[in-house]
Amino acid sequence: MKEPVRIAIVGATGYTGGELLRLLLQHPYVKVVHVTSEQSSETPLTDRLPFLGGRYNLILESFHPDKVAKKSDLIFMALSHTESMEAVRTLVEAGKKVIDLSADYRLRSPGTYEKWYGLRHSQPSLLKSAVYGLTEIYRSNIAQGCLIANPGCYPTGALLPIYPFLKAGYLDTTREIIIDAKSGISGAGRMPTGKTHFAEAHEAMVAYNVGAHRHLPEIEQEIYRIAGRRGTTLFTPYLLPVNRGILTTVYLPLNRKLSQKKLESTLDIYRDEPFIRRVAGSPNLAHVKGSNFCDISVFATASDRMAILMSAIDNLVKGAAGQAIQNMNVMMGWDERLGLMAPGFFP
Template identity: 50%
Template structure:
């Protein structure tokens, strides 16, 4: 085995930071050399993430780009949006490769960032070189990239379902509706009124209908696939569970189709993909089956009449929706086997 690369997790006290740790501990080609937290600096990582006790011996330090650049070859930025663009340039200049888990480098157009994130992008020039890291659709670009924008959790699930049908010309224009449900860890570890236990338990409802920040991201990547604008109607929901996203993407077909014909589109697209499982006919995705993994389970169903269909995708928002996909992208960027550190089934029940 070659020498291990040194990895930094910037924003390591949060949920995606913890998940990066959990997955990287078993990665054969990396060592986590540095982890940052502003609030926990100077304290052992295992105090903040007790599940890592006995596996991680380092302490958090503050997120100083110079210190990160000195101690690491590769950085995961697991920071809130608006923070990553302050660090990325310095790290890239120092020769590190970077996967950013925030939204800072996902939208190609800085005006869209301003509109949806209500802030001016602090380093728009970096957007040109950033690759949107939905690995299954951008593998070649990811392999050459030094900065990868890891996709959002809802967009990962929605696009893994939708893109094969856009690519193959099955979808009637203007017909896409994304209905998706997420577990509460999608909101991050910092408590808020909306993620407070009494607000979320035994409760199920939509939020940010028509205004969720993942809407332009889904539309951007759908348009990139089709070569023209794809209007996206997106309704996110919060469900009382910690992990998991289930996306149901409805669309009208251009021509009459049946289950077998549309399922074969998924099989052709994903038959050789290590992390996307096209379920057998009659089986439907469930978040339980992908919990804690980098897997995505997909299935498609045509409604009576043969003109309306729904493609469904289940992922773990912290896995394929964040840390898992970030590591998959690192593997591709570094020339490691793509499945390194990620090749295991979930924990059920």
């Protein structure tokens, strides 16, 4: 029996950190050995995450990159954006594999990062070597990577349905792609704010950062890389009063008329993907909750050259921790489904 791969989770007390811990319990080849928190260092992990009671016996420690590098083989960084940037370099230089769930290594251009995150990127050369971790699209690069920039939750929900149509060359790049996406409150992290605490969000629904959300440049960057042409994307995110899930609707301009049958067959590219399910009718957040699935559907419209695409993901799983584990499995050459699908589900 081989030694398990030693895992550290930096920012273990947040929503995505907790989700990594939940999912990794069912992974046969890894052991979480180190967990960090700044607010609660030196306290038991399960004091902050009581739902894991009896499953972990770890003490939270404050984050020191050298210590993390010494204790672990692979590190999940689950910190707020801008907090990972410096530390990741120490970890990569120590020869560790790193999967960063924040936005710090997603945007390839340091100038774009500075524009949207208000901070000069201090690691432009490392940024160049980071691999964008949308598993279904960049699998072979991820397998070779040391630093994976795990995608944002909205970009995951939008890009997965769009990708087959870009790849097939069906996008009309002279018209705008319109994306409408509704996210559960956990997308904003564990710390409540004036907009996200219960009394504000319950029985309410509101759009925010209309046309100017930080995930927009990430979505546009990937559309450009896949389609090879710059287009314009209009993106409106909404807060949905549920804990988890993102329901995305994409209005996609096509450069030719495509029948419903042809639209559906374009999704055949995902035929062998374990975590992409094609559904008839609208995807439903309830059907992906807690899972790494991305449910996708496509609809022809009366409008001549326009299709409607829809997807549903759990923002904390396929939109964050689940996709990060999927990426770890690819990096390590393991079955992608490990830790994410009960063995009984494997064909």
